[in-house]
Amino acid sequence: MPSPRSFLFLLGSARTGGNTETLARAAAEHLEPEAAQEWIRLADLALPPFKDLRHTGDGTTPPATGPERTVQDATLAATDIVIASPLYWYSVSGSIKNYLDYWSGWLRVPGLDFKARMRGRRLWAVTVQGDDDPAAAAPLAGTLRLSAEYMGMDWRGVLLGCGSRPGQVLRDDAALAAAKTFFTPETDTPGIRH
Numbered sequence: 001m002p003s004p005r006s007f008l009f010l011l012g013s014a015r016t017g018g019n020t021e022t023l024a025r026a027a028a029e030h031l032e033p034e035a036a037q038e039w040i041r042l043a044d045l046a047l048p049p050f051k052d053l054r055h056t057g058d059g060t061t062p063p064a065t066g067p068e069r070t071v072q073d074a075t076l077a078a079t080d081i082v083i084a085s086p087l088y089w090y091s092v093s094g095s096i097k098n099y100l101d102y103w104s105g106w107l108r109v110p111g112l113d114f115k116a117r118m119r120g121r122r123l124w125a126v127t128v129q130g131d132d133d134p135a136a137a138a139p140l141a142g143t144l145r146l147s148a149e150y151m152g153m154d155w156r157g158v159l160l161g162c163g164s165r166p167g168q169v170l171r172d173d174a175a176l177a178a179a180k181t182f183f184t185p186e187t188d189t190p191g192i193r194h
């Protein structure tokens with residue numbers, strides 16, 4: 001028996017009740033019951049802007065505290081990390097980008113072993129865009145695929161929906177159909193699915 005999966009959903013929209021969260025929750029409904037789920041709305045976390053300390057002092061990053069510690073602990077507790085970001089300027093939203101920038105600091109926290117501990121964990125993405133053309137999400141998919149590769153993580157691909165106003169993604173029948181099987185462990189096509 002494989003050990004139960006533990007999902008961390010990072011919500012990156014700059015509004016509540018948006019399409020990306022709707023699509024992510026539609027996909028999460030089909031997770032196996034034993035899978036744990038934690039949802040973090042980055043807009044509510046008040047994570048400060050990332051500071052690059054690589055070439056300051058001894059180049060290490062101090063241990064995380066406050067909201068940084070909250071999201072770091074959640075990241076390290078998850079077997080599966082889901083970046084639920086609206087498509088903003090063809091890529092991830094600013095709050096998601098800020099979260100990912102923190103990974104760079106966490107690589108340099110003495111004793112944390114962030115890279116070694118993240119190796120082999122799965123990275124997924126859910127996104128919704130206003131554009132009808134799925135190619136618009138290619139930079140988002142590329143950013144996350146390459147980041148996963150850098151970290152030695154298992155890139156599991158993007159669930160893509162279309163919609164502009166909140167709720168519109170519920171009219172995207174193809175995305176809702178793809179959501180039903182998106183998190184299936186054996187899915188072997190980590191591209192963009194919609």
Ligand SMILES: Cc1cc2nc3c(=O)[nH]c(=O)nc-3n(C[C@H](O)[C@H](O)[C@H](O)COP(=O)(O)O)c2cc1C
Pocket residue numbers: 013014015017018019020021085086087088089090091128129130131132136162163164165166
């Ligand atoms: C700052 C910003 C940038 C956006 N950039 C894009 C874009 O590059 N391509 C696109 O198709 N839609 C773009 N959109 C539209 C959103 O992707 C779309 O409205 C989506 O439904 C928003 O997700 P949400 O409902 O989860 O907030 C943008 C919206 C905002 C607010």
